[in-house]
Each structure stands twice: as structure tokens, then as C-alpha cells.
Amino acid sequence: MADLARVTLVLDTLAESRCGLTVTELAVRTGLPRSTVHRVLQSLERELYVVRSREPDRPGYVLGPALLKFGMNSHLRLLAATRPDLVALAREVQERVELAVFSGREVVVVDQIAAPARLRGVTQVGKSFSLHASCIGKVLLAQLPDARVAELLPERLDRFTPATVTSRTALLAELARVRRAGVAVDREEHDRGISAVATARLGAGGTWQAVAVVMPSQAFATKFEAAVHGLRRVNPAIDVAAVLGR
Structure with a gap:
């Protein structure tokens, strides 16, 4: 799977969720290896396409302001x-x-x-x-x-x-x-x-x-x-x- 396809899959999965998702949850939902999800999230987080959830009882990642x-x-x-x-x-x-x-x-x-x-x-x-x-x-x-x-x-x-x-x-x-x-x-x-x-x-x-x-x-x-x-x-x-x- 091309890198762009992996990025799109992660972003789509976050968009479909009503709350933040952890690396493990994203790996399960996308079917991608956990290491791949982690690498994709690191790249997206640097550009603010994803950010860490601010909900203390629901850690994980959510879509970021750069997508606006x-x-x-x-x-x-x-x-x-x-x-x-x-x-x-x-x-x-x-x-x-x-x-x-x-x-x-x-x-x-x-x-x-x-x-x-x-x-x-x-x-x-x-x-x-x-x-x-x-x-x-x-x-x-x-x-x-x-x-x-x-x-x-x-x-x-x-x-x-x-x-x-x-x-x-x-x-x-x-x-x-x-x-x-x-x-x-x-x-x-x-x-x-x-x-x-x-x-x-x-x-x-x-x-x-x-x-x-x-x-x-x-x-x-x-x-x-x-x-x-x-x-x-x-x-x-x-x-x-x-x-x-x-």
C-alpha cells in the first residue's frame, strides 16, 4: 500500500470516529501494522493534521486544525x-x-x-x-x-x-x-x-x-x-x- 493510501486511511478512520483513537485502536480499525500507524501519526502530528485528544478520560489522536x-x-x-x-x-x-x-x-x-x-x-x-x-x-x-x-x-x-x-x-x-x-x-x-x-x-x-x-x-x-x-x-x-x- 502506498504511503498516501496509508495516510488517507488513518485520516478517514479518525474522521469516522466520534472520539480520539489510540495507536492500537487505529491499527485494529485500519488493519495496518502498529508501527506503520505510529509513523504516519508522527508525520501528521508535526504538520498539525492530527493532534492529541484533550479529553483526559479518552486519550488518543483526533483530526487537527491544519485540515480546516x-x-x-x-x-x-x-x-x-x-x-x-x-x-x-x-x-x-x-x-x-x-x-x-x-x-x-x-x-x-x-x-x-x-x-x-x-x-x-x-x-x-x-x-x-x-x-x-x-x-x-x-x-x-x-x-x-x-x-x-x-x-x-x-x-x-x-x-x-x-x-x-x-x-x-x-x-x-x-x-x-x-x-x-x-x-x-x-x-x-x-x-x-x-x-x-x-x-x-x-x-x-x-x-x-x-x-x-x-x-x-x-x-x-x-x-x-x-x-x-x-x-x-x-x-x-x-x-x-x-x-x-x-
Whole structure:
């Protein structure tokens, strides 16, 4: 494995963790020799790409401040390229529109346009969602082969509401339908009272983005078709007939 691949693997593993990881824990999670992990961390620590955790009861390494310059630059480029489309879609459907991307083994909302008097404050930019329990997660998973999906999903799929899909077999079958139709649907799978529909598209940097229309569940039946047509302008590959069952 090339040095760059080892560095990337260590950084990705730290990004996916919610707390600091020790050298031993990183070796176990990455499958790299402990000596290799230690050497990579030493190099990254010198440049402040990783730092020692300040939590006294949880020693280890976490991502460092030097990574911010890359994240901020990428984030600004991402928003500049997509915001006009998000604004137009929100105006068309008169509902909230969100933009999300992969973040390790989760999906994170990176931008949103709020419709007047709708769902203000329900989702914050930077909030992460499980891949299996949101339409933004499912539509991004659908861009990957099943083997990669299996690697990303946890062994146990957490249940957030009674509607959450917790069967891996059922989820893979749903992803197959998403690939054919071009959209994923969330009917109160992550939050009670909130439903959404999303599609995926390649961003300017060649990474997959999810664009979702989010609304109260009581409005979903009447606005679903309009939301799908609006998303088709974001992703012309959407099969509207398949989505609407026509």
C-alpha cells in the first residue's frame, strides 16, 4: 500500500470516529501494522493534521486544525456551485431544500434553503444522519456497488422511528429501486413528522451530492409529485414515471 493510501486511511478512520483513537485502536480499525500507524501519526502530528485528544478520560489522536484550510476551501466551492439550483428548487416547491455529502460512514448536511414558515431550525447545517435512515443517505449509497455499501453499513442498523428500515436485505432491495428511479424517499424514517425525497448528482469536484426536498409529513402526499419534477431539473436522469408509478 502506498504511503498516501496509508495516510488517507488513518485520516478517514479518525474522521469516522466520534472520539480520539489510540495507536492500537487505529491499527485494529485500519488493519495496518502498529508501527506503520505510529509513523504516519508522527508525520501528521508535526504538520498539525492530527493532534492529541484533550479529553483526559479518552486519550488518543483526533483530526487537527491544519485540515480546516482544505475543508473550508472545498465547502465554499461546493456552495458557490450549487446554491443557485437549491434556491430555485426551494422557490419552485415552496419547501425546504438541503444539500448533503458523504462524511465517513454518515451523511452530513452542508447547505440548506428554508421555505417561508416551514421547518425552521429542524435541521442545522453540519448535522449528520445515518446512511440507512435518510433519503440523502440512501440516494448516496445507491451510487455505490453493493459490496461497498456492505462495508459502509454497520452490522446493526439503528432504529430511529417505527418506519426505519433495519433489515440489510430490505435496504439493498430499496437501493436497487433507487438506482432505477433516481430518487430515494424518507417517510418519517429518521424523524417523526418529517418526510423527504432526494436525488443525487455529481458535484463540480467529482464527488456525489444529495439534494433533498424536506417537508412536514402531512404535506408530503400533495407535494411529492411537484418535488420529484423539481428534482428532475437537478438530475435529468430521474425516471419520473417509475417514481410516480405510472
